[in-house]
Amino acid sequence: METCKIKTLENNERMSTQQLLQTIYAKIEEGYTDFEIDACGQHNIGGSLWAREKGNKLTFKVTNPGQRVGSMAMAGTKILVEGSAPADVGWLNSGAEIVVKGDCGDTAAHCAAGGKIYVGGRVGTRSGALMKHDPKFNPPQFWVLKNTGSFSFEFMGGGIGVICGYGCDYMPSVMGERSCVGMVGGVIYFRGKIADVAPSVTVLPLDSEDMAFLDKGFDNFLKAIDKESLKQELTDYSQWKKIVPKPLNEREETFSVADFRRTNWVEGGIFGDFIEEDFRVYPLTTTGEGRLNKPIWNKETCIDCKICLNNCPQKAISECEKIYSSDDTKCIGCGICAAVCPRASWTMHSNIREIS
Ligand code: SF4
Ligand code: SF4
Known part of the structure; x- marks a missing residue:
């Protein structure tokens, strides 16, 4: 051709x-x-x-x-x-x-x-x-x-x-x-x-x-x-x-990750709060302290419709006698509970502020 x-x-x-x-x-x-x-x-x-x-x-x-x-x-x-x-x-x-x-x-x-x-x-x-x-x-x-x-x-x-x-x-x-x-x-x-x-x-x-x-x-x-x-x-x-x-x-300049964290890491800088173990690789989506956001529930506005409970992708939400809570070990801070709640009873809060 x-x-x-x-x-x-x-x-x-x-x-x-x-x-x-x-x-x-x-x-x-x-x-x-x-x-x-x-x-x-x-x-x-x-x-x-x-x-x-x-x-x-x-x-x-x-x-x-x-x-x-x-x-x-x-x-x-x-x-x-x-x-x-x-x-x-x-x-x-x-x-x-x-x-x-x-x-x-x-x-x-x-x-x-x-x-x-x-x-x-x-x-x-x-x-x-x-x-x-x-x-x-x-x-x-x-x-x-x-x-x-x-x-x-x-x-x-x-x-x-x-x-x-x-x-x-x-x-x-x-x-x-x-x-x-x-x-x-x-x-x-x-x-x-x-x-x-x-x-x-x-x-x-x-x-x-x-x-x-x-x-x-x-x-x-x-x-x-x-x-x-x-x-x-x-x-x-x-x-x-x-x-x-x-x-x-x-090489003259080598130093361990532990030394780097202790001497070079910007205190409070990006990810700085989460690096506690030198050889641990954090997952992309994380629970507990590693979450970017965490949900907080307000009992005054909740109407017990269970929409949040049925939509949480992590099955992190539980209810006991009309009191709702989110399990920190399962919750990934995705915010779906806050998005689906018809009464804005769940609000998302920065987890970094909470732990610093
Ligand atoms: S933030 Fe996401 S994972 Fe956490 S409780 Fe709400 S819906 Fe479930
Ligand atoms: S979706 Fe909102 S109003 Fe419904 S149970 Fe959950 S927190 Fe309460």
Whole structure:
């Protein structure tokens, strides 16, 4: 089938993001697999789609996209952005190959869990943050020709970052400031100077396995961004190092949850009242002291109709000689009793105020 070409601005009429995505879905249903999209800022192009016929691949050639190009994009999808793209390129990428020939805005590859993201320019702040690796799949890869903004790769749990620092000799850090804070997994290869990385990571020289990985990866990366002529310059591995997280026992800053609660928790802050046991995870819906609200009954107005008793989802309400009460160990503070009572005899009160 021929390429499906979509122009999103005609006669000064701009297609909305929703209209564009619905057009794409409909065309995929018709059997189209190749798209050329002349966008004007529409979001989510190329995200979470699969081809109608098993085994088919979806390809998108995009100009002028909006945010989240290829967000949650799936294996079998290839996206090529001619030029630059704004924030969230490949957010939560699940397996697509995404190529941006120019720069990316903030949070490129944020939360990426699979696939490859190739960038022919720079990426903004918090790029690579929260990348992760599910061992059932190949780790996500994030290749950047130039540099990242600050806070890059924070809370990285897995995957591979490659920051080439091309043309960035003048910069104090090719990974911005405060990079790798909270990094617990994965590896970042970088070329050039870095500064102010988190103390919980360590910088090491490359070994032969690293060089073999990069050598192979560079062929695909540089081809994708039309910069094959740079291979010789970029594969001088004496200029490269890698960042990995330190093992837990080598980190200086670790402290227990108990210490954190005692020394850092904002007294009276959100949830602060409820954290009494360091290793207890509170359920989403909770009874007793953990409830946000609790019902209080007023005997003066009650007409003993039993509507509340019959509607409480927790069977928390009981009646004895026309006196109603709610069992704290069952009540979840949902407020249904107060809502159904024809006499407003139940009123909901903040449980936090009660216990503070
Ligand atoms: S607040 Fe909800 S759970 Fe609690 S007594 Fe009323 S209806 Fe039952
Ligand atoms: S619904 Fe209201 S009026 Fe009826 S029994 Fe319950 S508290 Fe009393």
